[in-house]
Amino acid sequence: MEPVEIIQHSGGVIGVAWLMIALPLLGAAILLLGGRRTDRWGHLLGVVMSLASFAVAVLAFVELLGMSGDQRRREIELFQFIPGMVDMGLLIDPLSIAFALLITGVGSLIHIYSIGYMSHDPGRRRFFSYLNLFVAAMLLLVLADNYVGLYIGWEGVGLASYLLIGFWQHKPSAATAAQKAFIVNRVGDFGLAIGVFLIWTTFGSVAYGPVFQVAGQAEQGVLTAIGLLLLLGACGKSAQLPLQSWLLDAMEGPTPVSALIHAATMVTAGVYLVVRSGAAFFPVGSTAALVVTVVGVATLLAGAIIGTAKDDIKKGLAGSTMSQIGYMMLGAGLGPVGYVFAIGHLITHGFFKANLFLGAGSIMHAMNDEVDMRKYGGLRKLLPVTFVTFFIGYLAIIGFPLLSGYFTKDGIIETAMHHSPVLGWLAVLGAGITGFYMSRMVFMTFFGQKRWAEDAHPHESPAVMTVPLIILSIGSIFLGGYLVLGNTLANWLAPAVGGPEEPIEFHFVTTPGIATLVLVAIGAAFAWMKYGRAEVPVVAPRGSFVTTFARRDLYGDAINESLLMRPGQWLTRLAVFFDNRGVDGVVNGIAAGIGGTSGRLRRIQTGFARSYALSILFGAAVVAGALLLVGNI
Amino acid sequence: MGETITFWVLAVVSVSAALGLVFSRKAVYCALMLGVVMLSLAVLYAVQDAPFLAAVQIIVYTGAVMMLFLFVLMMVGVDSSDSLVETIRGQRFWAMIAGIGFAVLLALAVGQAAIGDPAGVTGANQRAGGNVPALAELIFTRHVFAFEVASALLITAALGAMVLAHRERTRPRPTQKDLAKARFVSGYPGPLPGPGTYARNNAIDMPARLPDGSVSELSVNRVIARHDVEDGRLPDDPELAEAIRQAAAEEEEHNASIAGPKEDR
């Protein structure tokens, strides 16, 4: 089943879908330009704008629901961006609206949560303006009807991410992390940009409609090239190997940011890109798709391994995010069936990971911003709401049966298994590791003895923070089942990404499914033995080689440093030296040479009239001789 | 035939005299040598049908111009003879190269030119009735303007000589009495000892000694002293050397005072 035709649209809520983007953007602008005057109510405005955007998304969704399946891809024109090249417009279709709902929905919850979380921060207004900016950019990313619009949103979220990671600029680590995130992302953007160039050159358009229409007619090599270039972009944004290194550092940002941007939404943009372009550039069985799956599997394992060794709760979660997005990527490389589970996992992950992160934020809020799990312990009684919601999120992520993660993750594993057993079993292994590190996190945090410092007075967070947690945890419980069972999501997405030939049936009892559960259980049990029952040392013991390997993010930073940064610094120094001594040296050398010649030559002017006379006589002889010579030739 | 003999004789004479002019140390000899060249040339003019020029050459050139030279030589110091030591490095060598090269070039060019027999100026002379009238006709017709303008030259020359040589008296001329007074006031009433009066050395650059054996600084030519110091030609006798240095220093000072601040040179 192919994706349906895109239809020009006007009127209705969809006709003003641009409000989704414009409202948060307006909010950001007001907050940024308004300055301190808006300090008092700025955060409220931010929430309102986010909610308004969510409302528009819901209304558009409803309007879309009212249409028949083959009518559900609506395009609205906005303005000519680059005449003759890019007409800016929005594409409202099942895929984009699903993202829009996730972004605005989860986004709004996190906005609300942040009211509480950031209540003591003097830069709260600025924080909300950045959040609004992020929402706007992210919506542009998913709603744009062309690759340039996507690219703008793509870099826009990069900017927001940069601003928010570096929100506490005065912390050098935050400033560095922000810079690193942006630069690594730029490497991905480099690929995306060239991919867009190639699309334009090949198809004469950058809009989805025309491009997808004729994509099949292009040469295979070009298509593969485009696919790989887009994948590079996706890797950057979604922290996939080999551009994963920024995500862990990005945890320097405030926790709501980690939840919204670095877990629920932005980092999934890569998945969106692959799924959006899937039919055209990542058809099942193509080289590009294969590379996508390989990247996905590699990352899901890498992320999981990293997650096992982190004592920083946020970094642990970040590793987990990497890993989960790896699953999505894996799904995104598996064609229409994979898309359904990838998007499904993306949505459920959006909920339970946001839930987990906000929970972590709640814990930090309670613990004086302490992030080291070795200094937690036994918190389940002091933070009951947080504990419960966190635990639900935990169950969802490890794929506890009937919770959200169970449906979507198992779907991906099964599809992968169907596709290639190797990939499938690696994905199963990943799930097992997930069981271990998530359990470890829960046990270290909520169980065991208290290990926190004297001055910490853990307390439950205010309602403004816990209510979003509760809402998210409800989503974490039910969303997966709702989406997967009965093919809800598959049918919904079919007009946008193409549907599987036959309806997907979700089997509760399968070999991989059981294997997964067993592995997860083993992992959890192992974690209980190590961290639940046993005493957890406050200072991390020197681990084995493997532990160190995982702790150091699989030596990702070390590789970057020795392969790129050091040679880069060396190259820079060389270039500066070459510029000063070489290029400029030539210029100055010429000047000095002329000056030196002058200085020497002027000594010829000895001041003796007789020397002058000699030069005259010589000159006369030479002139006469030359003339005689010339004349006689 | 007569012309040929005359030419060869005079050619040899004039070239030798010219060489003498270049190479004789004494300026007066030079002047005399130049006179010889000029006279030889006058004869050659006459031989070549230019009697008027021959006369003018003798009267104006040899008679007036050379005398002027001699006058000036006398004024400047007749016995001052050039040292033939070359001070500019390579000057003499390159001068010879250039001079010989130039001469060869000229001679070659002249010799190479296919010059026929001379037409002779007899015809031209006869048309106007003689050399002098013929020249007169040219001067007063075709070249009258040059002739007129030459007057400007002469006026300039006269005016220039006046400017440079004529001194307006700014204070009354000292009388015999004034001079005598001045001489006695100076503390040394006798005539100054000439260079070499008490000399133990007959070089001009050596200071004289006074009867008491002390060195007479007055007898040192400051300009020469400067050269001596610059070239490091100082006598062994420390007293003499000191006197020369003193004089050289004075000379420097003098130059500096006239030339203005030192860095402006």
Added chain:
Amino acid sequence: MPWLSTLIAVPVVGAVAVALLPKGADKLAKQVALVVSLVVLALTLAVTIQFSPRGERFQYVETYDWIPSFGVHWGLAVDGIALVLIALSAVLVPVVILASWHDADGTGADNPPKRSVKTYFSLLLVLEAMMIGVFAATDIFLFYVFFEAMLIPMYFMIGSYGGVQRSYAAVKFLLYSLFGGLLMLVAVIALYGIAGRNTFMFPELVGVITDPTTQKWLFLGFFIAFAIKAPLWPFHTWLPDAAAQAPAGAAVLLVGVLDKVGTYGMLRFCLELFPDAAKFFTPLVLVLAVVGIVYGAIVAIGQTDMKRLIAYTSISHFGFIAMGVFAMTADSAAGATLYMVNHGFSTGVLFLVAGFLIYRRGSAYIADYGGVQKVAPLLAGAFLIAGLSGLSLPGLSSFVSEFMVLIGTFSSEAVAGINYAVFAIIATTGVILAAIYILWMYKRVAGGPTAESVAGMKDLNGREKWVVAPLIALIIGLGFYPKPLLDVINPAVDTTLANVSVTEHQAPVPVAEQKGAGE
């Protein structure tokens, strides 16, 4: 009404008026200068509004004989390309005047000596007149006259009002430019002689030189001058010195406008007058441009002085512009033209904000800063936005132009077996490097703990806000809606390229049709 002559005359009259003010009237001098520049801006707006993009190529044509003996005219006219650059100049000058309000007063942090205030503003206005003149000139000789004469006020601005090494920088700037200009003079003379039209009017000289060898030599004469002016690698070393030593306002005009004359000249004169030679030299120029992009960026990363760093980023950006011009596709050339304008704004605001920082701290060394964001958030914010514009963040104006240049170059047809897409790809790495040099600078200046030396730093004051606001508004506005500019630029670029006999502005042939044609 002779609009363009008026545009040139007004600042000249203003300059004279400012110069003739009595000695102590510094404040009045500034005010007069500002008013004059605003009048020019208003006039420019009027001109821009009345310009019809789809009309004749050259509008507001004025042609008077100036020196008939030489075939020289006072020939002014604008096409879309010239118009936007004139507008750029007209916008930047009042901003610069406002920004330089105290630059000559001698009240900076390190107590620079006080200098003649009215001379400074008078020079600024003279410079404005010449900038407008150089873009408006349709007579090549007149162009040359402005091209060279422009150096003098800038020379004095750098030399008299600049930093510690100002005289070295000023002399280097002047001599380097002069040398290029003189080479161009030879080419100008030869063009006149060989064309044999007894006129220097540009429209009459297009397509006149047909002999390929002649074209090549003349092309080189023009090109080297422009390459020095622009500056392209390896003729760039004067720029960091000049820009670093110049007062911030002068640096803005130097890099923002004066250097554009080089790229403008390439587009207008090198391409149209010598199309064959331009095509012949395209690979060479593209290599220089790409080397400049990467090299400029890498060297920028290693700079320790803010203004030098910005200057090197400009060298990188000029590589993009030159690449766009010489890729000779409609998109790349239009992008390059747009880039000239956008770069003027973005580098302008970057220099100005850097200038504010330096004025406060008294040092241009990045190491002397730290944590500015905490004490002066607006200042740091402006710095960041300016920087982001410098790294071509989408949504800011320079993105559009950089994107167009790259995509245009990427899609240019392979000439002589060389696929220019390679150049575009290498150039795109400049995007990554740009992120490094800008963000690293921002981090060191504004991030981290607040350095002691900047602890008391004041945030932007009212005047400075008025300096920064319009530029940032333009940067963001044009970033989202560049169409007004592109509508003016595109027809002019199409005409230019038509004269180089490159096909008109159109999208690449879609793959389906290619297939159809192939069968």
Added chain:
Amino acid sequence: MTTHYLVLSALLFAIGAVGVLVRRNAIVVFMCVELMLNACNLAFVTFARQHGNLDGQLIAFFVMVVAAAEVVVGLAIIVTIFRTRRSASVDDANLLKY
């Protein structure tokens, strides 16, 4: 025969020129210049005879006039500088250099 005269004149001219270069006494230098002028005159007179017109003789006459005037001015200048420096050496006048 003409050629002989010319070669003689050339020789004298060259000797005069060399004299200017090697002599240091300004007056002698000047005498050498006079020698050069005389050599020119010889050439003029010779050529006059060769061509059979009197222009050459006339020019020689003018040269003498000019030379006379030049001598006056030249010697005046030399005397002046001698009075200042008490030296007639052209080498001593080398404050102006480089």
Added chain:
Amino acid sequence: MNGAIEAPTIEYGQLMPMLLVFGAAVVGVLIEALAPRYLRKAIHVPVTLLSLAGAFALIILQAVRDGVPEQASAMGAIAVDGPALFIWGVILVLAFISMLLINDDDQFVAQAAAVPGSPEEEDAVAQGGAHTEVYPLALFAIGGMLLFSSANDLLIMFVALEVMSLPLYLLCGLARRRRLLSQEASVKYFLLGAFSSGFFLYGMALVYGFAGTVDLGGISSALASVGGQDSLLYIGVALLGVGLFFKIGAAPFQAWKPDVYQGAPTPITALMASGTLVAAFGAVLRVFWVALGNLDWDWRPVMWAVAILTMVVGAILAITQTDIKRMLAYSSIAHAGFLLIGVIATGDAEQNSGSLSGILFYLLTYGITTVGAFAVVTMVRDAGGEAGHLSRWAGLGKRSPLLAGIFAFFLLAFAGIPLTSGFFGKYAVFAPAVSGGALGLVVVGVISSAVAAFFYVRVIVLMFFSEPAADGPTVALPSVGTAAVVTIAAAATVVLGVFPQPVLDLADQAASALFIR
């Protein structure tokens, strides 16, 4: 032998400008003889200035009323043709403004015959003595310049050369301060001048030997008719060239220029740098174009070499100069090189008149700017007189911005920056040179211009960008004359740089009919 000589015809009308100058010079001599000392200056000044102005007026009258004569005047001795009239006009204008400088007090020695530093000199200075003879001497020199540039035969040219040079030899030695330098300049200029005029004379003899005539037209026609004696001609041309190159200061005959320019009294330097150069170029053009025009294939390569050498030597050596006048002298050498490019760029009649017009225009622009620059030099003084050393000029822009600004403007004009007269001057010479096939020379010219710009710029840097020295020189309050010179020169530099067309028209007109023979 009844020979009544037929009276020669002399076109007094045409020659009147020159005769007026000579006449005024003679009157000046009479004033010296007859007028009481205290009155002399008062009489000299109006006589001199009026005669120059009158001569200029006569030229205009001549050109407007009678047009340009088509025959040589004064029995074929003098060619009052278009270029001559233009050059006369230029010389007179330059002489007039130089005269205003010469007029300035305190420039000339009080008592030339008094030994420097002697009590006599002090007395003379104390009594306010001054050599008013400079007026007639300068007038003679100016008359010589007029004659030199319009001589139609080599004899007149030689005489004119001497008429022009002798007074200048004298005037060079009459500086009031730094007399040793001045006298040295004088003696050097004299000895070398006499030496080089010897070469000129010998060249003349050889050319006469070749052609049998010294008439420029006659030589030109002899080129076609005489055979077999080419070597005479070539050597003759070379030696004539040496004499002329010496006067314009072309390398390798340039050595005298810096010494003499530096040592001479500045007003005289101004007169030499402007008037003499113009006159010498008039003579160069006449010899090489009128007499030897058909030989251009032979002399052109040599002239190329000389031009290149001149430009390069002038530009490069100027860089390290430390004395302002010396630097301007080297600049003058470089400019002579640029002008030689114009001389080389010959071709058909149209080409020639283009080049000629360019040279004429260049001479005017360069001359005026030069006089202006030297006028400024006279105004910057310290205790020892003019502050010649460049280091003394540091910070002048702060102390007297106007003067420094004007001087900077002159320097920019020398450098050939657009909107100054120097730019159009250079352009006017370079443009025809390119069409005349001298592109290579133009490139060299352009490169040396760039090098030359360095030292002009260096002075500007010193004046404006350096801090003033504590005991820096003062700027003398200019006399009316000096102020007028600076004003005129600055105005001319601006006007000719912005609106040169009228003067270009004049030059075109003057050059259109080329030279008469």
